[in-house]
Amino acid sequence: MVVRSLEDVRDTISSRPVGYAQPGEWAMPSEALILQSQRQSLDLSAWNRVVDVSPADLVATVQTGITVRELNRQLSSHNLCLPYAPYSEAELDMDLATLIGTNFPHRLEAKTGSWRDWILGATVCTGTGLIGRFGSRVVKSVAGYDGHKIFVGARGTLAFVAEVHLRLRVPLETPPPLADYNLLHRVWASEWASACATYGATAVYADESTNTIVAQVPADFRVPAFEGAWVMRSGVGKLNLSSPDQGQIHYYNRAQAVWDPEHRLNPGALGL
């Protein structure tokens, strides 16, 4: 279903589960992908408008079907940008729904922040069909609960994030994308030397600013365990399950019971 309004989304998910905004090979082999292959998906290709830009306030409101490449093309005429510097060219052509859903990391994170810092507010449709807004359009607000932050990294589950208010920057120099990679492994600084040694020549890039190894590894690669670390992999199915701690799982399950009890949005996409 081509999304043209939030009401479309609400009506669709009222009758059946949908899959959408999956980051290709980085996705879980979830029910969501099966739904997409059966064309039970939300198509965001027409949901890609820059709704509003306030150059003086460095803020914009955008629909989440837009890609970073297109967003930054449109923002450049206002001398603005989303300061996202991907590890590879492919991420530039992912839509925001996908990048937000995965909290996809990037090369300037230590300097310019990431999705949890940039999203000031969001309009969402929960799995129960409730359409509403969290947050605001100003760079600083503590009015009410910051529900919008929970959808970052939720892989499109819990609620469909339709529109986001984004904090922007004046364009800045960004490092060029790297060669292909299929693994991101972020560790504590105390494990950094050990992680670098372990990955050795498979590391495409060692991002010391965030202690992230960017590597191209074989599918049967056994990922080394580092305490408190997280991993993102592509092309490995269920092995790409980087599990949160028990506290996060506890509240994720409760959030799902409240916002999407019938698992209508990207079922199985988080692997929980």
Add this chain to the structure above:
Amino acid sequence: MSSLPWVAEVYDLLGPSGVREGQLTERAYDCDAYTVDRSAPTLVAMPTTTEEAAALIQICARHGVPVTPRGAGTGLSGGATPALGGVVLSTTHMRALGEPNQTNRTIKAGAGVPNVAITEAVAQLGLHFAPDPSSQAVSTLGGNIAENSGGPHTLKMGVTAQHILGVTFIDDSGEVVAIGGGVRNPPWPDFSQLVIGSEGTLGLVSEAVCNLAPSPLVIQTALAAFKTVSDATGCVSEIIATGLLPAAMEIMDAQILVALKAAFGLEFPDGTAALLLVECDGDQEPVVEAEMKAVAQAAQNHEAMTFETAKTPQDRLRLWTARKKGVGAMGRLARSIVTHDGVIPRSKLPEMLDFVYATAQEAQIGVANLFHAGDGNLHPCFFFDDRDPAQVKAVVEAGEKILKKCVELGGSLTGEHGIGFEKADLLGLMYNTDDLKLQRSVQEIFCTTLMLNPCKVLPLGKGCSEHRSRWRGAAW
């Protein structure tokens, strides 16, 4: 000791040294730094550990007793006012401070640890805890987490949420859950981020893993005097438009300067309508110097009368005096002050300030402004005599008028003080009915009893409104 059955259980748990009650206690804990609304607790309980705090909440949950968490009581929106009475859970004794991990730049701290104590504990390692609310000398980590506190340097460094990696959380049934605490910025939903800023309504954070930021090697500070407030705000807009991100940009208006002169004898150039303090920092001298040069140019473009840069650390402290002591100095102007907190898009600052001055004039109350200009975060300070019910009423009504204008201009009801009790009924200005349903659904995720810090954040229910009518009765 009160004869209520649950009170004996609290004494059994904490012993006499961990409980306070009586008239003096009721008076001392019936409000925080927002003094307009007051409500006395039955007792104040002071657990020392997560386990004691959890057991206390379990007792209260069993008996249906409301619990209001409280740090240092410096909150400015009535967040620590025990709106329905019951227990004030003071975190004052929860001051465990772990060993800093210099390599990973983290430290674990108890909810009652004062903000500044964290920085003091790690300063020699070249690190600091970045959130710096003006109350940081006394305000606690738990309070900062509850309010998602900001401060002057959050323009560059971000607010509290960006510096908390995980929390030990006690829900309203008394269950302890550890949330997060692993490597930064994980690719899954981080529920600790939802707890931060929830004003103690979703649960009590008893401990947190704090992110420590490297302290900048180079700091340059400047203070510029302007003939009009709009010159000062225009200068701020130009600095932002050039792509610079100073560490802090703070404005103080003429009335603040009157107070500073009365309190500390500070002198400012004749005709000063606004002072702008700008701080740039970084690790490389030439870069910071270039930034400050651009700031000076922007000040010149907006006809700054003076532009003084700090030459020594002592100079820097002196330039910060006007900002740091501004609110305290207000005590020289009147018996009482109420500091409001609203946010507008930065581009609307001139329009908003005109509205603030006109509103105060119409209400015949005094107002001074000092604010985080880079964030568009205003703090109009009304000064008045709280012995006069008519003035109290005028202050509350003027405050609400200003907040409505903030929302009308596309802003927020609060940038860092929180909704608390003060603004709970105003949340509907920012959010429609469905938005508020979403807000309430967050409580459903975390809470079963709604007895943790009741009557805060969300619009007041009947019980809370009736309670407020009783204690506001003296004023109107």
